[in-house]
Amino acid sequence: MPYEGREKMIWVRRSAIAALFILFVFGFKYIEALYGLFVPQRPAIVERTAMYVLVWQHLVIALVPTLAALAVSATAGCLLHVYGSEETKSLAVSLGSIGETFPSVAIIALSVPVLGYGNLPCMLALFVYAVLPILRNTVTGLAEVPRGVTEAAKGMGMDKLQMLFKVELPLAWPVMAAGLRVALIINISAATLGATVGAGGLGIPIVAGIRTYDTLMVMKGTMPVLLMALFADSMFAGADGKRSRNG
């Protein structure tokens, strides 16, 4: 498909997901009313927090640690690339792979004794969980820049910082973005686990729904999370397109 056509498709997808999301969040009370017609005996749960507040909390809990992780990992990855030895680099790559297999529930559980209940332990867990894959992909992406390109850059008289910012980072970005994509999507869904340790967000209706066997309640938390994750994913579709366009 020609590039412009693909770009258009990506925008159609993004808009469709965003529209569904807004419809669900603000039209939930109508869905609830409709559902009530078919399932009259629903457990009476008192709504304490408005839907849009839950969504906002969820966004903060998922995005802030991921962006912080991006800043920390990208910086650390660049420092490792410029000053690190081959051993430290491969250590970072292995750590990243091991980190991805570590369950996020475990990190949340482990951080509660230190940080107490609330948003913080959850955000710390998500931060730790995002740092490793992004760091791994930063190191890999920078190392994968073709040797001829870096040699030409050096031979033309770029210093280390110029090489990093003008050549290596732009070329490593698609690989870094792939790491960020994974981290972000996992964190959007993993942020629901925070409800078990007193954090806010869309985990609250899910946990409440499970306790009371209320399917609609579970859906109330799940659907927005699903759509947010899909939307985040579609935001990265462009990054891939750019890579294939620029070789």
Add this chain to the structure above:
Amino acid sequence: MAMISIENLHKSYGSQAALDGFSLEVEEGELMVLIGPSGCGKSTLLKCVNRMVASDSGSIALAGRPVTDYKEELLRRGIGYCIQEVGLFPHLDVYENIAVVPRLLRWPEGRIRERVDRLIAISGLSAGHLRKHPRQLSGGEAQRVGVLRALASDPPVLLMDEPFGAVDPLNRHTLQAEFLKMQKELKKTVVFVTHDVDEAILLADRIALMEKGRLVAVDAPQGLEARLDEAFIGDFLGSEYPLRLLGRYAVKELGLCGNGAEGGPEGDALRLEMEPGMTLKDLLSGLIRAEGDYVLVTTPEGRDIRLSFSDIKCLMKGARR
């Protein structure tokens, strides 16, 4: 004074000596080809000039000033550098690729544009290539951009490490011819690394033959012919070197200097068109193909000239003067 003076250069990797007391002077405007078997240190030597590789001892001076006097990056910005991998930046278009060094030197945008336009004009590329990205270029086009990028800031010295090595033979020949034409106009001091004897013969003002980190011989391509009996020279250049040397001389440039009778018995004699790139080698091949004593060469003006083997010998003599 020589543009590049290399004196008693040593460089070893571990116990392996890449350069072992290498000395060479390259004159201003000269195209010096470094040739030798793989691992003879020719690339290492090239990289010592712009300090991509640090030598262990010895010295290199550019126009009398030691390269170690400069800050590494500033030295490299003043020297054109062109490698076999090309190493174009995939995320930048052709214009931006050529503009890299001028931008490092903080040229104003107007001057950069002017320079890029001028370079495109003397190359085999068109202005339509400027907004393309490297992955949209053929191998030959990418190599041309690589050469232009090295020439972008108009550096006096150009270092080229097998720049046409990865291109197919037909394209390589075109690129060599184009580069030679550009060099005749620009008169850069060029150090050109290759392992291709034909390429060396075609391009070189002088050829520096290397073996095991040492200079074996440095001479004009026709000068090396007389030294084929010397041990390594004959082995590396091969006994067919004089034949290859014929490829250096364009029949057109030599002029037919009154050789060969005009016309003559037509009959079934082999007739060759005199194209601009026709060399003495093509002429000799024609003679072999003709299985006769002469070939008929049609000049661009439409005259037929009869050339025999003794005419080639005469042309050779003229070329060597």
